Amino acid sequence: MRGDDLIKNLFVATGMDALVEYDAAGTYLGGSLVWASARDFAKFGYLYLRDGVWDGERLLPEGWVDFSRSHPEGPKENVYGAGFWLTTGGADPVPSYQQRDAPPWDSFAAEGHEGQTIFIVPSRDLVIVRLGIMSNEGENWPDLFRWNQTIAGAFPEVTTE
Template structure:
């Protein structure tokens, strides 16, 4: 494991945002200008619904537009993958899952896929065939999984894919991988969607004060953790702060020791992308790690600056730099 920037502790004089976000704190020069630029981009390039900045545990900036407000639920899209990482971590801490063991997937018994581990699934290194294309319905696996023939049992659709590479030899981002994990979670937790909802609330959402998360399930009872979780930006920010605080919240370590470091340790890192375990890593600033979703959803954690930034909106991939260059510039202000 490479050297990682230490994660900051919650300041002793700042209450945890379980009930409400503590507000205030200094806003550095340039923050308002960069936010104006983000919200002022032409609609043909980007529409921003929400921008929140958390510094040292306080909500120092919050802005909404395009009809959104504090109570408006936003789509996570693939930010839900990072929530799936947290659910796995909780079960690991309870001794109910071992990520180093072969993944319990019945379809894989008796062939080479039986060697795939949960660790490899979390790091997108299973070797399974899966085309992560959001536009070409003919070439895509993610479109039929979410909206076509696979939508009723997303985990089985993905688990049926053959190996394209030996396990742990190639990194390949795959929404199918996450739904295989979520089918495993369904079976370990039991009692279908109601059991999963109870577990999510009792072990994750309620302790953090996240009151709005709305996960979606397929007909098989599997949480579609690749893509479908709605929540307010303030609740997304609570999740980000929890990871910035190393899984600690209000006097209790709620994730296993080292679980957040596992998420932010690179599996794949090149000039274009960085990825750990169900979290992305900024290749230009590898200490920064983030949850990312289609159309430009993001929860960014910056340990050195003790920042969490949440951005929700609608931005085509080709225009994403216009938003996220400015989000990164916010991190680089004189905090």
């Protein structure tokens, strides 16, 4: 996706005020280099929580969100989908801290530089954003994952009646 399309299609439509870095050809590299506030990252998470629809308008292709949070065809221990870290109850996930032993089971997350996360939990109708700096060393990422899971678990499951 070219940089101008990304801004027009996603950021303007959702009201995000984000700064995106591009390569010399104007192509967004994906996966990083977006500077935004917690509120704007929450809007991005909300877009995924709502299956790519914003204010009744489809901004992401039908099926893209499900694809992006689905396990790849490769090894079942891999917990990285199309742009999001997935959580799993399976044996020996990579990275190992993504192993869940408690609900919510359906969470998926964008994990950024030194501890930034957008944690999306459809069963709780919840988006948790964390902006902060931490070392990538030691138990910091496993602790952050458990922190997000604990916060999400404090919210009730959404019932559809």
